[in-house]
Amino acid sequence: KYGAQVAAALAKIHAFDIQRIAPLHGCLLEGNEVTEALRLYDIWSRYEVETDGVLVAHASIYGNTAAVAHRIAEQLRTKGVEVKEIDLCRSDMSEAVSQAFRFGKMVLCAASYDGGVFPPMHEFLYKLGIKGYQSRRVGIVENGTWAPTAGKTICSMLQQMKNIDIISPILTIRSAWKEDYQQDLEMLVEGVMREKCM
Numbered sequence: 001k002y003g004a005q006v007a008a009a010l011a012k013i014h015a016f017d018i019q020r021i022a023p024l025h026g027c028l029l030e031g032n033e034v035t036e037a038l039r040l041y042d043i044w045s046r047y048e049v050e051t052d053g054v055l056v057a058h059a060s061i062y063g064n065t066a067a068v069a070h071r072i073a074e075q076l077r078t079k080g081v082e083v084k085e086i087d088l089c090r091s092d093m094s095e096a097v098s099q100a101f102r103f104g105k106m107v108l109c110a111a112s113y114d115g116g117v118f119p120p121m122h123e124f125l126y127k128l129g130i131k132g133y134q135s136r137r138v139g140i141v142e143n144g145t146w147a148p149t150a151g152k153t154i155c156s157m158l159q160q161m162k163n164i165d166i167i168s169p170i171l172t173i174r175s176a177w178k179e180d181y182q183q184d185l186e187m188l189v190e191g192v193m194r195e196k197c198m
Contacts, residue, residue: 049104053082059121112144
């Protein structure tokens with residue numbers, strides 16, 4: 001969250017020959033660990049991409065949304081893209097947040113729930129927002145049988161963040177995967193892979 005402050009601190013310490021970092025919170029760093037820590041903090045402080053690839057994060061009630069997320073991940077992998085999948089219902093939320101910052105692109109797949117989005121996805125987006133998530137491209141898949149609402153809620157939360165490029169259109173699934181959705185899925189995958197949205 002404090003990228004500007006971290007960048008200012010890093011600018012001041014580059015004049016020093018740092019041999020050891022002994023943080024109040026965390027492990028003692030020495031040798032090459034110091035160099036790597038400073039390199040990573042420089043990237044993170046500027047909200048830049050650490051790893052070229054895509055995070056596919058899903059929040060599925062009955063497994064149908066997760067199945068679509070797996071399908072998207074596999075399609076990206078066949079195109080040579082590094083993909084990390086996160087099940088927001090079962091994974092540690094801090095791991096999910098760190099992976100979102102690691103990659104420059106993300107696909108969010110969520111079930112609709114009580115006129116909004118399934119709570120694990122809501123929590124994930126809330127935590128990204130308070131951590132200053134920014135400057136990323138995001139594709140959205142919503143699932144809902146009679147009234148899909150997840151996409152609208154996800155978009156609303158992402159629009160509160162800085163420089164988020166939301167890929168259009170949102171892929172809407174009605175309950176479970178049907179082959180009729182394949183063309184829209186391919187369009188979403190192509191949108192994720194483009195450098196800039198048209």
